[in-house]
Amino acid sequence: MLSFILLVILVVCFCLHKTKGILWGRNRKDDEPPIVPGHPIWGNGQQFNNDSIKFILGAQKKLGDIFSIRMLHYFMTVIADPHCFDAFSKERSFDFEPIQEQVNGNIFGFKIPEANRMRKFVGKTTRGSAVPRNLHAFSMLLEESYSTLEHESSFGEWNTVSLDRLANQTLFKTIFNSVFGEDKESTSFNYELFHKHLQVFHKYFSYLWIGLPHWMFPEATKAVEQLFNQPTPSEFMKSDCTSEYLKAAIEFLQSYNLSDKEIKCHNLVFLHINVNTFKIATWCLYQLMSHKAAMSSVRAEIENLVEANKEMQQSEDNVVTISAKEIENLETLDSLVMETFRMSSGVFMVRHNQEDTNFTVTSTGQTYRIRAGDKVMMYPPAIHKDPEIYENPEEFQYDRFIGKTFYKNGKALKTPVLPFGSICPGRRIALLQTKWYIVSMLYKFDLELLEGESCDFDTTYPGHEIVPATNDVQIRFRHRESSTKIQVTQQC
Template structure:
């Protein structure tokens, strides 16, 4: 044991010495450089504690473009929103897919097919999103999702008209996990202990997802307790053998056919399915939580959304008197959801406040990149170019009083507001919670639809009130990975409305 420890210590010292000996120096034409105080990690610890604060402080020090060493990689941040497209549009030099493929391989076990003869499997799989989960293709999915949300909602609550207490994050998570999983992967044909299995899967998924920043940072599995075991369990939940017992959505069924044509192994198929499951939940659930939380905290916002839902019910002849146990449930189409502009604005506002993704491209060669102003900067092969939309989302010049939730911030004359300005000029990109360009989330329309449906159901069937009025802090450990979950839960109370029973 002593010998092993000595070898480990020697290896660590050797790595530190090598890193210090190869310290990077700024070259002509490159942006300001900050290596950070720690070998390899650089500024990673400071960044992870307060990403927005870190980015803001360096912007004040260096300007719109600067380079930092972040967990072993040199990342050049471009903060001028007018330059977002200019900075990353050179797809021949800046690559996204190899970077994302490595993360997906580590986190889900997906084979790296990009740049190989099997890359058509990835291309054809992604091509199904516009067909099945966008536009008219989303109509059928919306109907199925509504039924699954209602089923999950009622199974997660006590059906009574007395006030019940609960924890809002847990409430939203359980409903969204069950409904999303069943919408994509279907119900088990034999339905044996289905609810109990889904609850257990949700608990394992939450624990796995909590370690996600460590997982993609290549922390050894043996240092993460039961994480590897959970990884294997979650893959088994979406393995070909398991899915053969479920009534899959058309989207997932077509994906399985592509995987079979691509001669993927059973384990590779499970890995692709696991990635789909994670993508459908990891960002959608926090966004749904924050939307519902802010609506409950802001009576004016909730009244505006409730008025839209009531108007929809009135126009379609639906009333709560029709909603009885075993009776007719409300029906809302995709187009009707899209027509509720106050609800859409409230969701956009929640996303503006809770999204903290980093849009990453990796340089495949030394290159000179241009900004919108015409100025240029140089990057080296292997460097990353990063856009941090959270800095834009909290810019007081773009969004007045950005720390405050304003449900109608994205409304103008009853329609969606799209005119936001920086330096006196209209922004082409002002809200980027789902990425940008080739890395934009292909399932974003499905995700937004889920959130709209959840809020609509809550407004229709429930009276809800927050008990904890102090807004929980956001979990910054997930900064760079998408929307941020609350660091702690908050109490609320609920009851079914009169006429629902």
């Protein structure tokens, strides 16, 4: 209790210092969105922190589809109408670059020059023809992790392990090595150490993002220091195992004469983004083990695809290839992943409003003026839990999205689930990696939760793109016998 009181005092003092002692308030003008009442010092921060979804849905019901809230010393306009997604994404005054600068500066202490240009420059390594090529490379590394797992466990017998440990040994290892390459001799630069330190760092991510000083979170500061134990950018560029994305990013940043430390900061940003794939895939495994019907249906869909391709390809070496498009066409798997996103997403879609902007709410046609300098936000977790869109929104239904259309205010939603935000250049490859991980795990292993094991979503740390679990769970797995191997083709 004492530490919480001290934290509150420090936050208040910090905010008073930032604003030179002026308490924040605003006189709303007639053409501006309504303002949600809040505390005279920290505004709506405590209401949001206590239960962000309940707070946003409650404000929407009372004030309408657009309203303003205050977080400490800045105002934020919340666009709660899900039909506004396209208008929000395309509004030229709503700029993401200042938000990216805030995150990079407050958390990692560096700035990307011409971030929009860099996004386009490196985006070519995560889109188009690069997708199947990268997915194939990812699948080969994942297969290596399975071989190690098979060597370390008893074949055909049940092996007990924590879910986080199993996912770390397979998926996080693959993500880490696909980005950075594998240095088997390094004791400070390997997937296990980075997984450990990232878990600590992510707990405090949102507090650092809003600008609270690092010294308030010594555990996070120590973790970040350990995460800087990386090879130099020059060493990454010389390695044949470094990802295309990382090499393109390093090339771009070096052209602007950024220091090695600043480039290492960007490497951490990229790894932080990739951790979301690890989190959502781990939640998918948990939901599959928690719902036997889901496990049975998804596995049957996978096996049907393998058998169909086996008959068509008639491979002599018993290797069946599966394309990215075929993975995306697995509708039960897709529904499971979308439902898992719906339940676990914590992403903020935030922009900086560059100038006074008249924004029209799609559902009502009403226009409001949003002030220059304000933040503008869509909050997908509230949309995902809206009972007017989803029946029994707190209940996990693996087949919820199979052949379904969802409505709000009598109009069909174009994008009922918003994974990874609206401008993520690697969205498709991240979804494919998630799905291939599920496909390969279910094809190779039987997976079960141990009796009495369960976890929930930990909402005590707001701002995570994928909400972490309250606790790890113990599971058991065993290898499934099959004479057929599956592999991702490099073709589209």
